[in-house]
Amino acid sequence: MTRSNTLSIALPALVVLALIIAPLGLDPFGYTLRILCLMLLFCAMGQAWNIVGGLANQISLGHAAYFGIGAYSSTILFGSLGVSPLIGVFVGMFLAAIFALVLSLPTLRLKGHYFALATLAAGEVARVVANSWTSLTGGPVGISVPYRPDAGFWALQFQTVLPNYYLFLGAMILVSLVFWLVQTSAFGYRLRAIKENETAAEVIGVNTYRVKLHASILSAVLTAMLGTLYAQFQFFFDPDTIFGVATISVKMALIVILGGAGRLYGPWVGAAVIIPLEEMANSYLGNSIAGLSQFAYGVLLIVVILLNPRGLISLFESLRDRLKGRQRA
Amino acid sequence: MSGHLLEVRNVTRRFGGLVANSDVTFTVSPGEIIGLIGPNGAGKTTLFNVLVGIYPPSSGEVIFDGKSIGGLKPHQIAKAGLTKTFQNVALFGETSVLDNVVTGGLVNRSLTDARRFAAECLERVGIGAIAQKKAGDLSFPERARVEVARALCTSPKLLLLDEVMAALTPAEMEEIIELVRSLRDEGMTFIVVEHHMKAVMKLCERLIVLNFGEMIADGTPEEIAGNRKVLDAYLGANFSTQGEGH
Numbered sequence: 295m296t297r298s299n300t301l302s303i304a305l306p307a308l309v310v311l312a313l314i315i316a317p318l319g320l321d322p323f324g325y326t327l328r329i330l331c332l333m334l335l336f337c338a339m340g341q342a343w344n345i346v347g348g349l350a351n352q353i354s355l356g357h358a359a360y361f362g363i364g365a366y367s368s369t370i371l372f373g374s375l376g377v378s379p380l381i382g383v384f385v386g387m388f389l390a391a392i393f394a395l396v397l398s399l400p401t402l403r404l405k406g407h408y409f410a411l412a413t414l415a416a417g418e419v420a421r422v423v424a425n426s427w428t429s430l431t432g433g434p435v436g437i438s439v440p441y442r443p444d445a446g447f448w449a450l451q452f453q454t455v456l457p458n459y460y461l462f463l464g465a466m467i468l469v470s471l472v473f474w475l476v477q478t479s480a481f482g483y484r485l486r487a488i489k490e491n492e493t494a495a496e497v498i499g500v501n502t503y504r505v506k507l508h509a510s511i512l513s514a515v516l517t518a519m520l521g522t523l524y525a526q527f528q529f530f531f532d533p534d535t536i537f538g539v540a541t542i543s544v545k546m547a548l549i550v551i552l553g554g555a556g557r558l559y560g561p562w563v564g565a566a567v568i569i570p571l572e573e574m575a576n577s578y579l580g581n582s583i584a585g586l587s588q589f590a591y592g593v594l595l596i597v598v599i600l601l602n603p604r605g606l607i608s609l610f611e612s613l614r615d616r617l618k619g620r621q622r623a
Numbered sequence: 624m625s626g627h628l629l630e631v632r633n634v635t636r637r638f639g640g641l642v643a644n645s646d647v648t649f650t651v652s653p654g655e656i657i658g659l660i661g662p663n664g665a666g667k668t669t670l671f672n673v674l675v676g677i678y679p680p681s682s683g684e685v686i687f688d689g690k691s692i693g694g695l696k697p698h699q700i701a702k703a704g705l706t707k708t709f710q711n712v713a714l715f716g717e718t719s720v721l722d723n724v725v726t727g728g729l730v731n732r733s734l735t736d737a738r739r740f741a742a743e744c745l746e747r748v749g750i751g752a753i754a755q756k757k758a759g760d761l762s763f764p765e766r767a768r769v770e771v772a773r774a775l776c777t778s779p780k781l782l783l784l785d786e787v788m789a790a791l792t793p794a795e796m797e798e799i800i801e802l803v804r805s806l807r808d809e810g811m812t813f814i815v816v817e818h819h820m821k822a823v824m825k826l827c828e829r830l831i832v833l834n835f836g837e838m839i840a841d842g843t844p845e846e847i848a849g850n851r852k853v854l855d856a857y858l859g860a861n862f863s864t865q866g867e868g869h
């Protein structure tokens with residue numbers, strides 16, 4: 295037991311160390327570094343989703359709403375009023391919290407598929423609003439973050455990809471830390487109780503509605519923060535990508551479920567598999583078949599849930615246990 | 624003040640056209656161990672579910688510890704000191720036995736205190752040895768014990784036990800009876816649903832009998848054993864199970 299404990303601390307520490315030194319050998323403007331950036335960002339997004347989707351099994355398919363709110367808030371404030379994204383990020387987080395609160399009133403009492411469908415619909419509503427409220431968002435043509443490399447950190451923009459990379463690494467570690475704190479606290483016990491049996495949880499004193507609400511808001515706030523970081527990294531986005539079902543919402547869920555829902559390192563494994571795989575698929579197939587990736591995500595999600603709902607981490611663990619058992623025998 | 628811990632006043636619970644509990648009225652004093660008996664489908668579990676707030680009563684009133692609790696949420700009722708075990712066992716299956724019980728402790732304790740108290744509860748129920756096992760991997764009798772430990776960890780004033788002795792050996796039943804008695808001596812109050820009549824007669828000083836949702840008797844085990852209505856209810860139930868319809 296002590297051995298697996300040291301392993302579960304040493305291995306992630308090694309991974310973080312590798313992530314810290316990895317970009318030193320890479321082209322600071324290069325393609326590989328950008329892929330690594332996206333991997334870290336989507337890992338962090340998965341981890342934010344994991345708080346409510348993994349620990350409490352509230353399968354949200356609408357997290358793109360929070361992501362987009364974060365991205366649009368900081369970008370609009372910066373573009374039209376010159377407010378630093380360092381401040382805009384908090385506005386986005388606040389608005390996402392409000393949206394989560396309002397959305398929770400009708401949806402948190404829904405179970406299973408109904409919750410998934412309702413959140414999916416909410417994400418779509420956000421997309422439609424962003425597309426049609428042209429005076430605020432710029433509409434379907436998208437929105438650009440004004441380029442001010444001279445403004446330095448205040449504008450949260452950098453000459454190379456490298457500072458972005460470390461920003462994303464920091465965000466990934468921060469969100470993972472928040473997840474770990476939740477997981478190991480009384481809050482985490484309550485979320486797991488909700489996941490396993492909501493009625494029993496209530497009967498032994500868990501205020502299931504409030505616990506789910508708090509988890510949803512925390513998850514939304516973190517997702518919005520990452521939305522701002524994404525906007526500052528991409529410099530341009532439109533409603534259909536930032537509020538995308540396949541590109542954001544389903545991808546967040548898929549990363550977690552593939553890696554291991556409710557597990558600290560689930561999103562780490564999930565993002566490390568999905569993002570490079572997606573890049574490879576895109577470079578082989580090209581962007582000519584645009585709808586294909588959406589279709590592929592849907593299929594992949596269903597296959598993963600059917601084949602191994604506990605994720606790759608549990609696969610790795612049972613393999614390890616089997617090897618151990620063999621050694622002992 | 625009446626001095627009653629629980630007052631059930633004219634409680635009726637309907638499911639569509641079916642009346643699962645019909646105008647049930649009784650009181651419970653602190654320190655009692657009451658047996659709730661009746662044929663299959665009589666409405667015992669439903670009454671428990673109404674008392675802990677899983678279903679609100681269709682009509683009638685429930686007063687616990689001086690407060691009206693009819694219509695409150697289960698977590699509010701648990702906080703007030705009333706909880707139950709689940710007849711069909713509703714553990715957190717992917718979680719360890721210890722963590723199942725710890726979750727119960729969180730209703731009125733910090734995590735650290737809940738951990739300490741949970742370990743105590745496990746020992747009392749006699750399952751300290753399986754604390755680290757996954758609840759979903761246990762045998763049925765073990766799961767029933769975890770149910771008891773998890774409920775105990777909420778420190779209830781009134782604990783409703785729904786057939787926790789089903790599938791136990793006589794020696795194991797004896798252990799549970801001893802446990803309930805010693806907890807009562809420490810001030811806890813119990814309502815126990817159990818089909819095993821010997822165990823019920825041994826453990827309870829008072830029995831309440833339900834039949835087709837109606838309360839047909841309330842008295843000492845001796846009184847109940849000689850009650851015509853009760854004998855008819857049990858015989859009638861035996862006949863009607865063959866006919867399937869009521």
Ligand SMILES: Nc1ncnc2c1ncn2[C@@H]1O[C@H](COP(=O)(O)OP(=O)(O)OP(=O)(O)O)[C@@H](O)[C@H]1O
Nearest residue numbers: 638641643661662663664665666667668669670710
């Ligand atoms: N949620 C529900 N919806 C509809 N009918 C229900 C529901 N719960 C219970 N019933 C019905 O209410 C009646 C009483 O059931 P209940 O489970 O309370 O009986 P019981 O006395 O606990 O029986 P047993 O001894 O078999 O456990 C049954 O006819 C049952 O089918």
Ligand SMILES: [Mg+2]
Nearest residue numbers: 667668669710
């Ligand atoms: Mg029952």
